[in-house]
Amino acid sequence: MxxxxxxxxxxxxxxxxxxxxxxxxxxxxxxxxxxxxxxPLADGGEGSLEALIAATNAERRQLTVQDALGRPRQASWGWLSEQRTAFIELAEASGLQHLTTHQRNALHTTTYGVGELFLAALDAGATRALLFLGGSATNDAGAGMLQALGAKLVDKNGDSLPPGGAALQQLATLDLSTLDPRLNNLEVEAAVDVDNPLLGPRGASAVFGPQKGASPDDVDTLDRAIGHFADLSAQVLGRDEKELAGAGAAGGMGFAARCFLNATLTPGIEMIMQQAKLxxxxxxxxxxxxxxxxxxxxxxxxxxxxxxxxxxxxxxxxxxxxxxxxxxxxxxxxxxxxxxxxxxxxxxxxxxxxxxxxxxxxxxxxxxxxxxxxxx
CATH class of the missing domain: 3.40.50.10350 (Glycerate kinase; domain 1)
Incomplete structure (x- = not known):
């Protein structure tokens, strides 16, 4: 048997x-x-990193990063040196499980720590990264990650935006010229387990914001704010990804992964089954x-x-x-x-x-x- x-x-x-x-x-x-x-497997949500490390014998590495509230925390990521592949789980840095119910605040939580994990992978020499998007406490459409990776998001006075999705209402200039140039040689595959677009009644804010502490008024604020961010992004990039299936994953991180990391969005279970050689x-x-x-x-x-x-x-x-x-x-x-x-x-x-x-x-x-x- x-x-x-x-x-x-x-x-x-x-x-x-x-x-x-x-x-x-x-x-x-x-x-x-x-x-x-x-x-052992996972579908791209929380626990995907553990499953892949167990299935592939990847090296577990630790890094002190900012959590969703900007506090220091130890986050794990995986490293396959022979394949120069990094496993990055958003929830390790910006996960909902690290916050109490009273600490959840979708207006101000940030994905900055995810960007710090990407920098660690680039420092290790990664040419490929698998990004798992489930379990986020954030609704900033990846803006925090972008800032950690070197992008400049500033208001009309030239000041850097504070953390969180609500601050994107004040975004006047999105400067991607200062992004870490090593990203150009990094192939990114993002695991998603939802097909929601970025905005609207099926979007990131409306569907997932409430579980991250957003009130109905907060949902409206966030939808407008990340919509403004998406419009400016489309002007800078020359393409509009708001309606992309999966763009709304993890508070809009699907959108950010596709737009700024040129990621391929893949159903998480399919990615993990392939990586585990199932x-x-x-x-x-x-x-x-x-x-x-x-x-x-x-x-x-x-x-x-x-x-x-x-x-x-x-x-x-x-x-x-x-x-x-x-x-x-x-x-x-x-x-x-x-x-x-x-x-x-x-x-x-x-x-x-x-x-x-x-x-x-x-x-x-x-x-x-x-x-x-x-x-x-």
Whole structure:
């Protein structure tokens, strides 16, 4: 029996690597001689860096950067020296998880720390960077990142803009001539898991601003401010990317990545599966087990289990999904290559009771699945 384990993280419970290890322990109880391949994954959001470091054995590096509120924090990034490739996760510098609920302020949070991570990658000699955009606390359309990389954003008095998306209302001049010239030789691929444009009712501010602390009035302020920034950017660059699918990802960082880093925007799970060499692992496996915290109809938009299932379907391999819960519309996933799906709970239980038991429950489900597989 040859099994491939490629879960995403189980939010607030286990990292993807921890989830894969828990799954493996359950399989080993039922089939001690089974061949087990661990390939923890992510979909481009929070946890993507951890998954890629585990999957590729990349070197983990640390850097003190500014967080979303301008405070110092230790951020990790990944480095593959032979490929001269850097892994940069926006949430490591400017992530929502680093702020308390009361600290969230979408008007003033900044992506400056993300630019600092890019500078570290350039200093290391990177010629390629994979940027993961999920989990941001920011709504500044990448303006802070640009400032860290050398761009000048000034008001009508010639003063540099303060941090945050709201300040972009005062932008008078966008000077890109001072951007770090090494960016010209850096190939950037940005992982996105949404297709929202930059502005409007489906834009960055309206859809994602409230979870970052924006009131309805703040949303209007931010939408106008980053709209002004986008208009000036179009004048400087000679192209308008406001309507680009994914431009609204991470508070407009999709827009900034495309406009100023010339990034290719790619569904996160596809990027990570390729980097983890998942396609090369499939021909020899008998069974694939994946999973994450919740499986529902929204999973079809690019979540890890569906990305895995779609790839496995092309190879004719069965896929079982283990999820903390099965939500509305999960049955649609069966049309995408999922063979069967199971919730983890072994009885009625509250979420606060289930979370500490996630590893145990994953191991138990995998043991049962393995015993059933061997009894065929």
């Amino acid at each position: 040859n099994v491939l384990l490629c879960p995403d993280s189980f939010k607030d419970a286990l990292s993807a690597e921890q989830a894969a290890s828990a799954m493996a322990s359950g399989i080993q109880r039922a089939a001690p001689t089974a061949t087990i391949n661990l390939c 396609p090369s692992l499939l021909p020899n496996v008998d069974l694939i087990i994946t999973g994450e915290g919740r499986l529902d109809g929204q999973s079809l938009s690019g979540k890890t289990p569906i990305g895995v299932a779609r790839l496995a379907k092309r190879h004719g391999k069965p896929v079982i999904v283990l999820a903390g819960s099965l939500g509305d519309g999960w049955q649609a996933c069966l049309e995408e290559g999922v063979t069967a799906s199971f919730a983890l709970a072994d009885g009625p239980m509250a979420l606060e009771d289930a979370l500490p038991r996630t590893a145990e429950l994953l191991a138990d489900r995998c043991e049962s699945i393995t015993r059933l597989w061997l009894a065929r």
